[in-house]
Amino acid sequence: MSLVVVSRGVGTTIQDRGRAGFAHLGVAASGAVDPTTVRRMNRALGNPAEAAVLETAGGLRLRAEAPTTVLRDGDIGPVALLPGTELTVNPRPGRVWGYLAVRGGVEARFVLGSRSNDVMSGLGPEAIVDGCVVRGEASDSGAISDVTVPPEESPAPLRVRVGPRVDWFAAGALDRLTEVTWAVTETGRVGVRLGGGALERSVDRELASEGLVPGAIQIPASGQPLVMGRDHPTTGGYPVIAVVDSADLASLMQRPVGSQVRFALAPT
Numbered sequence: 709m710s711l712v713v714v715s716r717g718v719g720t721t722i723q724d725r726g727r728a729g730f731a732h733l734g735v736a737a738s739g740a741v742d743p744t745t746v747r748r749m750n751r752a753l754g755n756p757a758e759a760a761v762l763e764t765a766g767g768l769r770l771r772a773e774a775p776t777t778v779l780r781d782g783d784i785g786p787v788a789l790l791p792g793t794e795l796t797v798n799p800r801p802g803r804v805w806g807y808l809a810v811r812g813g814v815e816a817r818f819v820l821g822s823r824s825n826d827v828m829s830g831l832g833p834e835a836i837v838d839g840c841v842v843r844g845e846a847s848d849s850g851a852i853s854d855v856t857v858p859p860e861e862s863p864a865p866l867r868v869r870v871g872p873r874v875d876w877f878a879a880g881a882l883d884r885l886t887e888v889t890w891a892v893t894e895t896g897r898v899g900v901r902l903g904g905g906a907l908e909r910s911v912d913r914e915l916a917s918e919g920l921v922p923g924a925i926q927i928p929a930s931g932q933p934l935v936m937g938r939d940h941p942t943t944g945g946y947p948v949i950a951v952v953d954s955a956d957l958a959s960l961m962q963r964p965v966g967s968q969v970r971f972a973l974a975p976t
Contacts, residue, residue: 709776709811709844713836714794717767719805719827719897720836722814724760727822731942735831737922738824738938741805741897742958749779749809753786754852759813760823762842764806768797776844777811777852786811786852803962804895811852812844827897828939865972866956871925873915873947878908882973885925885950890933890969899937900960902969906931907949917943923952937961 713720723746726739740746740763750759762768772789779786782800789795799806816823816833825832834840865886874882888905895901907927920926924936926946935952936944938961952960953974960969 710773711770711776711778711789711810711842712773713838713840713842714769714771715767716836716838717764717769717797719763719765720768721763721825721827721897722760722816722823722833722836723763723825724813724823725758726824726938727820730820731919731921734942735820736826736828736939736942738822738826738832740807740824741938741961742807744958745781745807746809749781749807750813752853753777753779753809753811755809755811755813759809759845760816761810761814762797762808762836764797764799764808765804766798766806768806768808770795770797770808770842773841779809781807799962802964804964805962810842810844815843815845826939828941865970866960867953867974868925868950868971869953869974871948871950872918874949876909876911876915876947877927877949878910881907881909882949885933886971886973890971892963892965892967892969893932895961895963895965897937897939897961899940900935900963902933902935904932907933909947911947915945915947917945918948920944920948921951923954923957924948925950925952935960 723740726737728737771794776789797808819832890902891904893901893903920936926934928946
């Protein structure tokens with residue numbers, strides 16, 4: 709099974725579950741922005757949960773060189789492509805990232821136990837470029853099944869937990885984080901910038917670089933939140949007021965520029 713990349717589109721990479729456990733070496737976890745969607749698609753194709761997929765911000769075009777079974781996020785079920793068939797992969801409406809899963813999983817070399825591309829460091833398998841060939845793994849996959857498109861996500865507030873430097877902020881800053889309706893101003897695999905308000909610090913001195921995790925909400929001098937994504941730097945010098953719950957981070961990273969975001973403290 710193989711596909712030729714006619715056009716790599718925007719932000720197209722190979723992703724799987726990521727390479728957790730190497731932050732002490734300065735290596736981010738990476739992995740698919742939307743792991744729940746990827747698991748659902750792999751399950752429909754009979755792939756292992758850890759199988760690699762293509763992730764794209766849109767405009768990815770491929771042509772089948774050999775009979776290939778694939779599934780795009782948003783399709784009702786897997787599709788068998790004949791040689792010469794072309795397909796385009798875009799995110800579903802209202803989402804930033806779209807996916808293409810291949811029967812058997814996308815073939816790519818392991819780097820530190822993962823096939824994921826890290827866009828910030830360049831770590832991972834060979835980059836997706838025009839003219840390259842995407843092959844499916846030669847593996848004993850399970851049964852193929854139909855898959856229905858999941859319902860649209862509810863606009864419920866995203867859950868956050870109190871961060872390690874909440875004491876660096878003025879009284880009421882944590883309340884303000886959950887009261888303001890923020891807007892996505894920039895988004896990417898490294899992180900998401902939010903605007904529409906500002907959080908005041910009570911400590912003016914600089915903070916020595918500290919470890920970061922996906923979902924950490926850093927507050928730079930502007931007071932506007934910067935949320936760490938899948939390819940985030942593993943250390944940073946801005947205080948972290950809160951951390952987005954891991955189960956809700958994909959919802960944030962899938963929201964396009966201009967989208968509204970609300971936060972709520974997770975129950976302790």
